[in-house]
Amino acid sequence: MNRRDFMQLAGMGAGAMLLPISAFSNPVDPARMLDPLTDASQKKQLADIALNTAKSWGATYADVRIGRYLNQFVITREKKVQNIVNTESFGVGIRVIVNGTWGFAASNSVTPDGMKKTAERAAVIAKANSKFQKEPVKLATEKGHGEVNWKTPIKKNGFEVPVKDKVDLLMAANSKALEKGASFVNSLMFLVNEQKYFASTEGSYIDQDIHRTWPSFTVTMIDRASGQFKNRSAFSAPVGMGYEYLDARTEDKIEGPGGIILYNKSYDIVEDAGMAAEQAKQIIAAKSVEPGKYDLVLEPSHMWLTIHESVGHPTELDRVLGYEANFAGTSYLTLDKWKSGKFNAGSKIVNFVADKTQVGSLGAVGYDDEGVKCKSWDIIKDGTLVNYQAIRDQVNIIDQKESHGCCYSQSWADVQFQRMANVSLKPGKEQVTPQQMISNVDKGIYIVKDGSFSIDQQRYNFQFGGVLFFEIKGGKITGMLKDVAYQANSQEFWNSCVQICDERDYRLNGAFNDGKGQPSQSNAVSHGSATTRFNGINVINTGRTI
Structure with a gap:
């Protein structure tokens, strides 16, 4: 590997390392990401096993979080696709108060037996911790909410969009930056779906489906004569929206001072990449x-x-x-x-x-x-x-x-x-x-x-x-x-x-x-x-x- 490839890969890799990926995530087929795995009624049955077990071990309070976390990365550089990664993490975390003290345990065994054993372990940890607890935990009152559902109000699920379409969009952005004279360009699409189920001894059974989207890039311009180089990153914002954020609309563009174009509720990554290359040149020449x-x-x-x-x-x-x-x-x-x-x-x-x-x-x-x-x-x-x-x-x-x-x-x-x-x-x-x-x-x-x-x-x-x-x-x-x-x-x-x-x-x-x-x-x-x-x-x- 030459120095230039190493620097490009290391830079994008370092950025990816900052993103929230669980140590328990595993590669997964993209088609499986659209499979719901378990429904709310199944999760409630499993949660009740854990809550009842915790109470039998002396818990005055317990909560259960059954979580499925999906991530998708599409990473490109200039005219190449560097990586496409799909990950899935599925498991349960159980938190209890025993003897006025917190205890927590987690497991990827989301089965009746796994729920029971995890709740027992959380209670044992709480009892052990209580030997060192000086004051009991004081929880603010929170009424049970019963069975409720909440979902990010998305218009287009990014996980349903073919990977090819995402690659084509990133490649179009890269091409636009190169057309405008960019020396290098890296681009990234990052999608998150958190499927979170919460249950507590207070009577809450809350099912949530949360979506986040982040398209981004970095354009690098090198002035060979002076040896100077400057970067300009994307004007995108990571958002709690679906793929509709990338359906660029004219009404969402804002003409800012200095002739720059900014974006609000939707984002034009291709236009921004071209503007970034031009502005990177201007930065080098700036006073x-x-x-x-x-x-x-x-x-x-x-x-x-x-x-x-x-x-x-x-x-x-x-x-x-x-x-x-x-x-x-x-x-x-x-x-x-x-x-x-x-x-x-x-x-x-x-x-x-x-x-x-x-x-x-x-x-x-x-x-x-x-x-x-x-x-x-x-x-x-x-x-x-x-x-x-x-x-x-x-x-x-x-x-x-x-x-x-x-x-x-x-x-x-x-x-x-x-x-x-x-x-x-x-x-x-x-x-x-x-x-x-x-x-x-x-x-x-x-x-x-x-x-x-x-x-x-x-x-x-x-x-x-x-x-x-x-x-x-x-x-x-x-x-x-x-x-x-x-x-x-x-x-x-x-x-x-x-x-x-x-x-x-x-x-x-x-x-x-x-x-x-x-x-x-x-x-x-x-x-x-x-x-x-x-x-x-x-x-x-x-x-x-x-």
């Missing part, structure tokens, strides 16, 4: 930024990551309490700040909402992984910290009686715990377009798409890059910049927020690979915003060496 203070105009495809790191993570209650300190850090938004009711987390126009019901989002489900009906709630209101993200055994710590419904496990084999909901910045109340926002900026930078970032263990001091940077002078975009990154701390940054575009500009972006916990788990989560302006932010030049 390097002069360090200093700038007003920043941040587009939603960039904003999502800043929201994720500086608001989403620090408002997770387990992080606030120090449970994540060893692996992913703590939070600057400590309990004393919330208790004061006066902590200024942002300017008066900053309002953040957590929402597990948002249509089209990655985190949208009907019920979380401990049977709580999902909802939305305020986290930061008019700039003030008002709440956190918490689950059933945490909310008593913040004097609340209801779980927020944000418990999640990446698979049947992993225990569920508090995970980030879709945390989004509410759009502005006054009608403002991005072009109008830019017209009032004297010295600024308009930033599109997320790039590299760095943030400290308390999610406070940070640095964010991007993909496309446009210089603003006297209310007009004057050209493209490169080597841009901005620095601030979370409180200072959100207090510098002075204007937010209205709901017409609101869009979702997000990630499949929000990592947390030990052993680590991945969570799929979206963050929404409209284009937003921040004044007086420190910008550095990442291309200069000291």
